[in-house]
Amino acid sequence: MSTPNEQRRSERSRQAILAAALDLCRERGLAKTTVEEIAKRAGVGKQTIYRWWGSKAAVVQEALNERVNTTTDFPDTGDLRADLRTQMVVVAKAFASADFAPYVSLIAAAQEDPEIAASLRKVMIEPRAQACAERLRRGREQGELRADVDVDAVVEMLYAPLYYRLLLRTRPVTSEQVADIIDTAFEGLAPSGRDGTVGR
Amino acid sequence: MSTPNEQRRSERSRQAILAAALDLCRERGLAKTTVEEIAKRAGVGKQTIYRWWGSKAAVVQEALNERVNTTTDFPDTGDLRADLRTQMVVVAKAFASADFAPYVSLIAAAQEDPEIAASLRKVMIEPRAQACAERLRRGREQGELRADVDVDAVVEMLYAPLYYRLLLRTRPVTSEQVADIIDTAFEGLAPSGRDGTVGR
Amino acid sequence: MSTPNEQRRSERSRQAILAAALDLCRERGLAKTTVEEIAKRAGVGKQTIYRWWGSKAAVVQEALNERVNTTTDFPDTGDLRADLRTQMVVVAKAFASADFAPYVSLIAAAQEDPEIAASLRKVMIEPRAQACAERLRRGREQGELRADVDVDAVVEMLYAPLYYRLLLRTRPVTSEQVADIIDTAFEGLAPSGRDGTVGR
Amino acid sequence: MSTPNEQRRSERSRQAILAAALDLCRERGLAKTTVEEIAKRAGVGKQTIYRWWGSKAAVVQEALNERVNTTTDFPDTGDLRADLRTQMVVVAKAFASADFAPYVSLIAAAQEDPEIAASLRKVMIEPRAQACAERLRRGREQGELRADVDVDAVVEMLYAPLYYRLLLRTRPVTSEQVADIIDTAFEGLAPSGRDGTVGR
DNA sequence: TCATAAACGAGACGGTACGTCGGGTCTTTGC
DNA sequence: GCAAAGACCCGACGTACCGTCTCGTTTATGA
Incomplete structure (x- = not known):
């Protein structure tokens, strides 16, 4: 993205652009935000934006990445379910927050721009998924999880319902949802025992 | 959307517009599809599109709704897990299909247009979620599900991972994923039985 | 322009169309008048206009022709200069009148539409020019005019300055202008006698 | 018409626009010339036209003004009638020329656009009328004209018949017409001398 | 007297051009 | 000597009217 001399x-300008982009995105969504507006609000020439970024989505992506809590550390108190709950509640609160909108816009933009999609996964999603998977692995070793589970699949099972509500807006993302997800996931749907119909 | 006289x-033209919109959307995505192109390909004046629809997304939404299998019936063989699997595999195959792209575009568009979001939920998502919930309820009555589960939450748990992969493209949606989801959901993550590790 | 059956x-509708067209033309000029507006104001379908006229200008032309004083009779009191003055003052007053605008619009339209130009000449201009030429011819026979003048050229000389001001709007058309035109035309510009330098 | 920075x-582009506009206007008249075509032929964005001019007529007006012989000098050989004839024949030839069409279109446009009318008078008509009036004034001082004539009215009397034929197209504008106009104007219509028929 | 066919009102249709917005590039200029 | 300012070419926007084309609904003969 950057042939020009990074040092100069x-x-x-960079900070002003990131701030302006994020503000505008919060105010009216990424789709209705224009490069022209970002430039004007940042007090910057349009060229300065095109020089360093490939698209307005890339600007927002960088802004978001810079401002978001970069700590991907997962709590580890020894109680896996409690730690999951702690972490997922943080995520749920973020999802429910009004100024999470730019992240949603970014996911939307990623649907029609593979470049955005790739960098979104790489920067935002995978590191956090990895951290969770890691914690799950440790839990499995401690016997808090069945030995045969695929931790990556479990990460999906846990977080997917939050994304589902975030993106389809069927219902709001809440802490109660988190509790529900964890309980159901751990205890399963089958009426008795994990091996299904056995004790019937 | 329609003040003009529906009868005339x-x-x-309507069919030509829906077909053109869907084709273009499959070819290059909704974002890069223009109303002008839809009109030209359909052999129609732009005004005819603006007369009957509020946006290109609304056109695609109607096209999709009209062409998609409207059967929301859920199989019911008496074996809940098998029925879920049957139905979810159908969904998974659809999600994986190349010409499912318009649906994804529509979900993206919905992120910045509440009207699209609402009609998407009403027309595409909720009827299918209801059908699944219904089947789950019957299964619960038959004792195939724990009596205390919230079927609506279960619907989310089951389908959310498919949407997760569809929209975040971390991995492809497959039949194996479906099997995984169902198994994990029914059997739970806890090492033994649903009531924790404590010896029974 | 009319294949349909005139009798039916x-x-x-015809009257309503003519009236609406003339009104709109007075209100905002022919250029800003649309067939759609004429139809709506006349309570008429657009097709009814297109059925009977070739253009909005043709409508205005017919309206004007029907409403204008069709008397092309020239006064003849025996005093040519007085009669010219009488008639030209009428014309000057018409030109100065605010609701003469449609006639001006029509002349403008004629500049880029030969059909309008032809019918304008035939219906509006030539009959009146002929009447004036006729009166001049009688005056010439009575010795009120030099025997060698070309009456058609004289008609032009007399009326052209009124059109000049009407169309170029350098100054308003007035009765004083009429007096001036007649006096100068009859008496000539040369300082003494009609044959110029003779008495020098 | 111009808020943007003239210096940049x-x-x-300006020259290309003027040339394209003039060409198109000659080919098919101003009414059938579109801004879109001008832009395309000039290899220019439409916005560049709208940025600097208020209408297509304004473009043509500027083009015409820039290309037309800006010399408004009137010949002065000492013989007023000869000088008038010289100059008016030039005008008559111009009026008769095929590529004078844009000027006619402009006069037509002026009938429904006061702004065009004003600038047309200011730039094209009045300077030339002034030059003629000036020459007439000098002639009057030299005794070639009756001392009591209003030179401005005379300018109108002389040129109006050319405009009459130009705009009403009753007959072509020719050098003969010019001769006729001058002869009649100087010698008058009255059968003998300017002070009536009474024998001197 | 009534059927029938034309003209009618309404207005949707395929188009063309409008005047504007914003994208991304290129040029000028001021700090 | 960079970068703000912004003019440029371009393509699409959503709108206004064009002139054509159905639709029922009058209306006005002529069988």
Whole structure:
């Protein structure tokens, strides 16, 4: 994305652009945000944006990445279910927050732009999924999880319902949902025992 | 969406517009499809599109709804897990299909257009979720499910991972994923039985 | 312009169209008047206009022709200069009148539509020019005019300055202008006698 | 018409626009010339036209003004009638020329657009009328004209018949017409001398 | 007297051009 | 000597009217 000389780059302009982009995206969504507006609000020439980023989505992506809590550390108190709950409640609160909108816009943009999709996965999603998988692996070793589970699949099972509500807006994402997800996931749907109809 | 006289409407034009919109959307995605192109390909004036629809997304939504299998019936062989599997495999195959792209585009568009979001939920998502919930309820009555589960939450748990992969493209949606989801959901993550590890 | 059956034609619609066209033309000029507006104001379908006229200009032309004083009679009191003055003052007053605008619009339209130009000349201009030429011819026979003048050229000389001001709007058309034109035309510009330098 | 920065303006685009507009206007008249065509032929964005001009007529007006012989000098050989004839024949030839069409279109446009009318008078008509009036004034001082004539009215009397034929197309504008106009104007219509028929 | 066929009102239709917005590139200029 | 300012070419937007084309609904003969 960047042939020009990185060293001569104006940090002041860069920050102004990121801030303006994020603000506008929060105000009216990424789709209705224009590069022209970002430039004007940042007090910057359009060229300065095109020089360093490939699209407005890339700007928002960088802004978001820079501002979001970069800590992907997962709590580890020894109680897996409690730790999952702690972490997922944080995520749920974030999802429910109004100024999470730019992240949603970014996911939307990613549907028609593979480049955005790739960098979104790489920067935002996979590191966090990895951290969770890691914690699950440790839990499995401690016997808190069945030995045969595929932790990556479990990460999906746990977080997917949050994304489902976030993106389809069927219902709001809440802490209760988190509790529900964890309980159901751990205890299963089968009426008795994990091996199904046995004790019937 | 329609103040003009519905009765004088040209069905020929309507069909041509829906077909053109869907084709273009499959070819290059909704974002890169223009109303002008839809009109040209359909051999129609732009005004005819604007007269009957509020946006290109609305056109695609109607096209999709009209062409998609409207059967929301859920199989019921008496074996809940098998029926879920049957139905979810159908969904998974659809999600994996190349010409499912318009649906994905539509979900993306819905992120920044509440009207699209609402009609998407009402027309595409909720009827199918209801059908699944219904089947789950019957299964619960037959003792195939724990008596205390919230079927609506279960629907989310089951389908959310498919949407997760569809929209975040971390991995492809497959029949194996479906098997995994069902198994894990029914048997739970806990090492033995649903009531924790404590010896029974 | 008219293959349809003239006898079945609705006089009510015809009158409503002519009136609406003339009104709109007075209100905002022919250029900003649309067939759609004429139809709506006349309570008429667009097709009824297209059935009987070739253009909006043709409508205005017919309206104007029907409403204008069709008397092309020239006064003849025996005093040519007085009669010219009488008639030209009428014309000057018409030109100065606000609701003469449609006639001006029509002349403008004629500049880019030979059909309008032809019918304008035939219906509006030539009959009146002929009447004036006739009166001049009688005056010439009576010795009120030099025997060698070309009456058609004289008609032009007399009326052209009124059109000049009407169309170029350098100054308003007035009765004083009429007096001036007649005096100068009759007496000539040369300082003494009609044959110029003679008495020098 | 111009809020944008005149100094950054592209002269290349400006010239291309003026040329294209004039060409199209000659080919099919101003009424059938579209801004879109001008832009396309000039290899220019439409916005560049709208940025600097208020209408297609304004473009043609500027083009015409820039290309037309800006010399408004009137010949002065000492013989007023000869000088008038010289100059008016030039005008008559111009009026008769095929590529004078844009000027006619402009006069037509002026009938429904006061702004065009004003600039047309200011730029094209009045300077030339002034030059003629000036020459007439000098002639009057030299005794070639009656001392009491209003030179401005005379300008109108002389040129109006050319405009009459130009705009009403009753007959072609020719050099003969010019001769006729001058002879009649100077010698008058009255059978003998300017002070009536009474024998001197 | 009534059927029938034309003209009618309404207005949807395929188009063309409008005037505007914003994208991404290129040029000028001021700090 | 960079970068703000912004003019440029371009393509699409959503709208206004064009002139044509159905639709029922009057209306006005002529069988």
